[in-house]
Amino acid sequence: MRYAICNETFEGWDHARVCRQASDLGYTGLEVAPFTLAPRITGVSAAQRRQLRAEAEAAGVQIIGLHWLLAKTEGFHLTSPDAEVRQRTADYLVELANCCRDLGGELMVFGSPAQRRIPNGTTREQATDYAVDTFCRAAPGIADARVKLCLEPLAPAEADFIQTAAEAVAILDRLAHPSFVLHLDVKAMSSEAAPIPDLIHKHAARTGHFHANDANRRGPGFGDVDFVPIFRALKETAYKGWVSVEVFDYAPDPVTIARESIRYMRACEAQAG
Numbered sequence: 001m002r003y004a005i006c007n008e009t010f011e012g013w014d015h016a017r018v019c020r021q022a023s024d025l026g027y028t029g030l031e032v033a034p035f036t037l038a039p040r041i042t043g044v045s046a047a048q049r050r051q052l053r054a055e056a057e058a059a060g061v062q063i064i065g066l067h068w069l070l071a072k073t074e075g076f077h078l079t080s081p082d083a084e085v086r087q088r089t090a091d092y093l094v095e096l097a098n099c100c101r102d103l104g105g106e107l108m109v110f111g112s113p114a115q116r117r118i119p120n121g122t123t124r125e126q127a128t129d130y131a132v133d134t135f136c137r138a139a140p141g142i143a144d145a146r147v148k149l150c151l152e153p154l155a156p157a158e159a160d161f162i163q164t165a166a167e168a169v170a171i172l173d174r175l176a177h178p179s180f181v182l183h184l185d186v187k188a189m190s191s192e193a194a195p196i197p198d199l200i201h202k203h204a205a206r207t208g209h210f211h212a213n214d215a216n217r218r219g220p221g222f223g224d225v226d227f228v229p230i231f232r233a234l235k236e237t238a239y240k241g242w243v244s245v246e247v248f249d250y251a252p253d254p255v256t257i258a259r260e261s262i263r264y265m266r267a268c269e270a271q272a273g
Contacts, residue, residue, distance in 0.1 A: 001234070001269055003262055004029025004064050004244035008036055010254045015052055019059035025258050026266075030061050031244045032103065033068040034096065040073060041092075041099045049102040056104070064242050065147070065209075066100050067109035069093065078116040078134050079127040079161060086134040089115075093134075093149070094141030101145040107209050107242075108142075109183050111152040113159035127161055132174050143179045150183035150209040155191035164192055165203050172206060181208030185246070186225060190215035196225075197233035204237035210244065212265060217248040219257045221264025231265070231272035 005027050010018045022030055034041045037052070044052075056063050070076045076089040093108075100108055110116075118127040135149070142149055151168045162168050168182055184207050189196045200207070214223030221227070234243070245261045 001231070001265070002029060002242045003027050003265065004031050004242045005258055005261070006031045006033065006067065006244060006246045008033040008068070009245070009247055009250065009257060011250060013254070016055040016059070019056045019061050021255065022258065023060045025255075026262050027258070028061055029064040029242050029244065030056060031064055031109075031242075031246070032066050032105075033071065034066055034099075035068065035072040041096050044099060046102070049099060053102070053104045063103040063105050064244070065105035065107035065109070066096055067111060067246070069096055069108055069110055070112035070115040073115070076115055077119075078110075078112070079118060079122070079130045081119060081122060081126070081130060083133075086130060087137055090134050090137035090141075093138040094145070097138075097142045097145035097147040097149075100147045105147065107148045107150050109150045109152050109209060109211075111154060111183075113154050116159065116161050118161050124161070128171060128174075131161070132171060135171075135175055135177075135180065139175070139177050139179060143177070147179070148208050149180050151180060152183040152185060152211075153188050154185075155188050157191070158188075165189070165199055169203060169206055182206040183209045183211070185211040185213065186220070186227075186230065187211070187213045187215055187217065190225065195229075197229045200230065200233035200239075201237055204239065207239065207241070209241050210234070210239065211246045212243050212261070213246050213248075218251075219245055219247045219261035219264075220268075221260055222257075227265060227268040228271045231269045235269075235272055
C-alpha cells in the first residue's frame with residue numbers, strides 16, 4: 001500500500017517540516033488542505049507552488065492532491081439553485097485542479113459538507129441536478145489539469161447530501177466522465193448498513209482514493225474499527241491508489257497520530273496477507 005497523510009494534522013507547522021516528518025515516519029504521500037496554504041487557492045502564486053512541490057520532493061514525499069476543497073471559503077456551493085453560484089463554484093474547482101497539478105498532485109477529494117448542503121426549499125432530486133450541473137461545468141478544466149475529482153460520501157451526522165457510496169455512484173453515473181471517481185472513507189462507511197469490506201468490494205471499480213480513520217474521528221488503531229478486513233478487501237480488489245490518514249481529533253499530538261497510525265496500518269496489512 002502507498003501511505004499518505006493529510007497536512008492539516010500538523011496544525012501550525014511549516015510545509016517543509018511537515019514533509020520531513022511525514023517522510024521520517026514512513027509516509028510517501030502528503031494530502032493538502034487548501035486553507036493551510038491561503039484563504040483562497042488563487043492566492044498561492046506560481047513561485048510558491050514550485051517551492052511547495054520542491055520542498056516535498058526534497059523530503060522524499062509526493063503531494064498527492066487536495067482535500068477540504070471549499071472549506072473556510074465563502075460564495076461557493078455545489079447544490080445552489082443559483083446558476084451564477086454554480087458557475088463560480090465550478091470555476092474555483094478548476095483553479096483548485098490547476099494548483100493540484102502544479103503541486104504534483106493527481107487527485108482532489110470533494111467533501112466540503114457545508115458547501116454541499118441541500119438548500120432550504122430544494123428537494124434532494126433538485127440538489128442532485130444542481131450538483132451534476134456544477135460538476136459538468138467544471139469537468140473540462142479538471143480534465144485539462146489531468147486531475148481526478150474524488151466524490152466523497154459523508155455520514156448523515158456531517159452532511160445531508162451524498163451520504164452513502166451508492167448515492168455518490170448514482171451521481172458519477174450521471175456524469176459519466178473519466179475525471180470523476182469515488183472516494184471511500186472508513187469513518188463515513190462506518191455509518192452505512194453494509195460492512196465496510198462489502199462496500200469496498202461493491203465499489204472497487206469506481207474507487208479512486210481512500211481515507212483511513214476510525215469511526216471516532218481519530219486515526220487508524222485509535223478506536224474500535226478493525227482494519228485487517230479492510231486491508232484484506234483492498235488487496236482482494238487490487239486497489240492501487242493511496243491510503244491516506246485523515247483525522248478530525250488531533251489528540252494527543254500530530255507525531256503520535258502519524259507514527260501510530262502507520263504502524264497499525266502496516267501491521268494490519270501484513271495480517272491481511
